[in-house]
Amino acid sequence: MSLTNGQSVSKETWDSHNKMMLDPLSVSDSEVFNIIKKEKHRQIYGLELIASENFASRAVLEALGSCMNNKYSEGYPGQRYYGGTEHVDELERLCQKRALEAYGLDSEKWGVNVQPYSGSPANFAVYTAVVEPHGRIMGLDLPDGGHLTHGFMTEKKKISATSIFFESMPYKVHPETGYIDYDRLQDNARLFHPKLIIAGTSCYSRNIDYARMKQIANENGAYLMSDMAHISGLVAAGVVPSPFEYSDIVSTTTHKTLRGCRAGLIFYRKGVRSVDAKGKEILYNLESLINQAVFPGLQGGPHNHAIAGVAVALKQAMTPEFKAYQTQVLANCKALSSGLIDQGYKIVTGGSDNHLILLDLRSKGTDGGRAEKVLEACAIACNKNTCPGDKSALRPSGLRFGSPALTSRGLVEDDFKKVAEFIHRGIVLTLEIQSSLDPKAPLREFIQALAQGEKFQQRVAEIKTEVEAFASRFPMPGLPEL
Numbered sequence: 001m002s003l004t005n006g007q008s009v010s011k012e013t014w015d016s017h018n019k020m021m022l023d024p025l026s027v028s029d030s031e032v033f034n035i036i037k038k039e040k041h042r043q044i045y046g047l048e049l050i051a052s053e054n055f056a057s058r059a060v061l062e063a064l065g066s067c068m069n070n071k072y073s074e075g076y077p078g079q080r081y082y083g084g085t086e087h088v089d090e091l092e093r094l095c096q097k098r099a100l101e102a103y104g105l106d107s108e109k110w111g112v113n114v115q116p117y118s119g120s121p122a123n124f125a126v127y128t129a130v131v132e133p134h135g136r137i138m139g140l141d142l143p144d145g146g147h148l149t150h151g152f153m154t155e156k157k158k159i160s161a162t163s164i165f166f167e168s169m170p171y172k173v174h175p176e177t178g179y180i181d182y183d184r185l186q187d188n189a190r191l192f193h194p195k196l197i198i199a200g201t202s203c204y205s206r207n208i209d210y211a212r213m214k215q216i217a218n219e220n221g222a223y224l225m226s227d228m229a230h231i232s233g234l235v236a237a238g239v240v241p242s243p244f245e246y247s248d249i250v251s252t253t254t255h256k257t258l259r260g261c262r263a264g265l266i267f268y269r270k271g272v273r274s275v276d277a278k279g280k281e282i283l284y285n286l287e288s289l290i291n292q293a294v295f296p297g298l299q300g301g302p303h304n305h306a307i308a309g310v311a312v313a314l315k316q317a318m319t320p321e322f323k324a325y326q327t328q329v330l331a332n333c334k335a336l337s338s339g340l341i342d343q344g345y346k347i348v349t350g351g352s353d354n355h356l357i358l359l360d361l362r363s364k365g366t367d368g369g370r371a372e373k374v375l376e377a378c379a380i381a382c383n384k385n386t387c388p389g390d391k392s393a394l395r396p397s398g399l400r401f402g403s404p405a406l407t408s409r410g411l412v413e414d415d416f417k418k419v420a421e422f423i424h425r426g427i428v429l430t431l432e433i434q435s436s437l438d439p440k441a442p443l444r445e446f447i448q449a450l451a452q453g454e455k456f457q458q459r460v461a462e463i464k465t466e467v468e469a470f471a472s473r474f475p476m477p478g479l480p481e482l
């Protein structure tokens with residue numbers, strides 16, 4: 001072992017360290033490299049129908065994988081706790097400017113915080129900013145299509161931190177129609193007097209009536225926060241109604257229909273909130289409350305690499321190509337919906353205004369958990385979901401499908417009709433497996449029969465081979481190798 005002059009480690013080890021810092025992933029860590037390659041293969045050869053997923057562009061992933069990952073910059077542009085932040089300041093300001101432009105917002109009336117790590121911390125930061133501890137929040141119930149962070153709890157347990165640190169009273173969809181029951185929300189809000197009402201969903205295929213929700217919020221002196229995570233790309237393209245006109249605060253993730261990297265944004269109003277009986281203007285004070293709630297309240301240093309990726313996605317979101325993409329997302333979702341209806345399936349609410357549908361399997365005599373497992377084995381990714389009126393969240397009777405990811409690969413309406421056929425074949429197989437078992441057989445036994453039944457495995461292999469041949473015809477956005 002030879003030591004260099006004054007250096008406490010051997011020259012060989014030091015040379016090897018320096019080489020490690022320059023090696024590509026394939027050389028540096030073949031284990032992780034191979035896992036990523038397998039995931040890439042799954043994405044290329046499978047049909048990705050999870051409504052909240054998408055494929056980020058190459059430029060977004062390049063920004064995300066850049067040297068911006070290395071920089072700490074607690075604080076906000078111009079007011080940081082670290083040196084060397086001139087370029088991250090420029091980046092964060094650019095991202096803020098693009099975020100306002102992408103949604104047509106006047107910077108005198110709206111501001112935006114681009115630092116949330118994702119949607120859940122963005123929402124929690126909003127709650128801590130404008131609702132006092134144990135203050136009251138109303139969001140759409142999770143089994144009805146709301147998000148965990150909107151206050152989910154069960155009869156037995158408070159599940160989401162929103163329901164633990166605040167008082168949550170959910171609103172519901174109508175069990176028969178599947179549409180949000182605004183009348184009941186209004187009645188309950190009059191009793192509960194929430195400080196914040198959330199207009200936002202994780203599994204809801206219809207446009208939200210923001211005007212009605214704002215009216216209900218106003219009646220109670222509550223803020224209206226819209227969580228547009230699922231639809232933020234559709235909103236940017238102007239193909240669904242925008243929540244901004246009626247909201248005080250708008251939160252979003254950036255990686256769903258918006259097609260950026262994983263991060264979150266919070267938009268907040270500035271200027272006059274209301275005018276009192278004496279004509280005095282009451283101003284919003286959301287800017288400092290929300291900025292302080294994000295940092296230093298909840299988070300540490302911003303993820304500057306993610307802010308870079310979001311800035312790129314926002315630039316792309318302002319192009320005519322992005323509008324064309326979102327128009328196609330809607331058309332493809334309708335094609336998928338009508339393809340499944342033609343095969344005799346029931347879609348909750350009868351169709352969709354946006355990028356997703358909820359298939360109700362109750363009339364077919366099966367449920368989402370079983371069908372999801374068979375489709376997954378056939379290289380079709382989707383998720384089980386409760387349907388309106390479901391008695392137990394433990395046996396959800398629906399499947400949620402979304403069109404954003406496959407549309408990013410270039411699929412159009414006829415392709416989605418073909419996708420509907422593949423789904424149908426998977427569900428037919430689900431029913432066959434189920435009929436080979438005791439009607440009360442638990443999911444565990446169903447999964448065992450799927451994995452071990454030779455006849456079923458052969459059918460899975462047939463469908464999967466066709467799915468893979470079909471899917472691999474479409475290009476995959478992103479970095480060429482990984």
Ligand code: DSN
Nearest residue numbers: 051052119147202203
């Ligand atoms: N997991 C996302 C969704 O599927 O809606 C939200 O966090």
